[in-house]
Amino acid sequence: MQIVTIVADKHANDLTLAINRHIKTFSDEGILIENQFEPSTNTIIYIMDGKTINNYTINDFISLFKRTASEGIYEYIKTIEQPNIIKELINQEYNYFNIDERKEILQRALDSVNKLKIDKNDALGQKSIIVEELVNYFESNSKINIKGFITFRLKDYVEELKIVIDEAVEDFLMDKEYNEFIKLLRYFVDIQEPKVDIVHIYMKEENNYSLFDNYGKEINDEYLRLIAAEMKENDISYDDLLISSLITIAPNNIIIHKTGNNNFKYIINTIKRIFNQKVELCNNCDWCIIKSNVKKD
Template identity: 25%
Template sequence: MLEIIFEDDHDAAAFLHLIQHSDDRNNIIVREGIRKIGIEKANPAFPIQRFMEPILVKFFLECKEDEHMLSLIEETYCFTDQDEQQQILQLAHSIIEGEADDLPFEPLKLSRKQSILDELQTICLEEGVFYIRSFQTFRLGSYYKQLRDITEAAIDEYKMEQEYQNFIQTLRDYVDAKQPRIKKVHIVHDGSFTLWELRYVPEREKMKYIDRRFVRDHPMYIDSHLLAPLISIAPDEVVLYTDQPEHMMARTIQNVFQERVEMLPLHAFTDAEIPVKHSEG
């Protein structure tokens, strides 16, 4: 008989649930105990090792993985707010599921599943005692290194997103408090973004539209070509012509100016004379 020892009743119940939903359930006999489960063969020819390996892999991935990453988030990286923890965990899930291609993270060549399976295949699971905690501590170093890398990447992304949101709010507050220097502007995104009203304005002349003090206070975030003059002008209306509404700059313009933005497809733009309406006074 193989006996599996768990840290708590919750883990034992979760593992038992996986066994009960296994296709090979009828080939084994399950003995339940306090924080332990015994596995015996109902069919003498049935290999317990082959039965246990995928169930243990699933147990570590589905029942213990989030627990470990949350522990890292709270205890190692000191994020104690539960909402923040869940946001970081969701970012980690996006990395794991391959939905975060833009994140600065290169996954390890060995998959998480294979990393666990390789370690399970080095031990005998036909009989004896298998301690979940000991296996985690002494055998899953490579797997937990992957989880640490994933968690760190998720935290970095979370911090960048928080910085971005704070930056956006700063721009909103600035624009809301400022009188518009031009009532309505048009931005054309055709490979690059062009503030149409200033397209023929010399660079030296263009500088008079830019609040240099504000730009100096946010040098890493505001480009002098588009965002600096746009924010400094603080228009009441922004018409943005683009076929890429998810482009980072397009999203930033939408996030800052919100209901002031009208977004149209690029083909809707015609190079007609667009009057520049300066604010009165």
């Protein structure tokens, strides 16, 4: 007896495997179910042997089978169809990006969806909605076209994916702008004449810092004081002040001390990106210990 017919469009084998993982419990009960595949139409047909059904009425079993198969179809949609849907949406909505840029946006969107799945134990909170939509559809239908079902019955789900893509594009553009800014700062560093050989950056607990030369003398010349005063008037952060100071000094080498505080992670990474191989990190070296003792005294 035929139970359901599924048009897979593509990846019929993946869909079959996903469904079979969920309906395996019926085989464990001794119920004989087989699937046939029509390659010309990518159609999967599930057939049961009614004589092997002992604990259910035929109608109850068909309903139970459809619900169980819906779990497998959901798994297939999320793991196989979802990346393809996201890719198609990016190509449709953001075709003005080049191929490499679209690939990066795709990866960002997929990473975002996977993160949501980990954080919420259900990516986008859609599992119950999609499964119930499938179950409702199967109440009056025994044949389903996966592509058509997604297009016409899962519009809200697709809209959620569009939001994820929009956020991925926004993040991509922000990072692109940031990278271009870093390149500009590198250029300024390259054309500057070094004013000192080595600068020690001592990161303080209160998200502040001090600059020292290689002799342990604090660098605090008039020009840096003017920068600090101007930036303070414009409510500019200590991080921006530090970057401006380093570009002005343009040292040959930079050693950053007391790097264990996670609050400094962003600014340290920025310094490393601007000054590249000139940057060295330490944590609690002899120099740090001496400065800490001086501070306590």
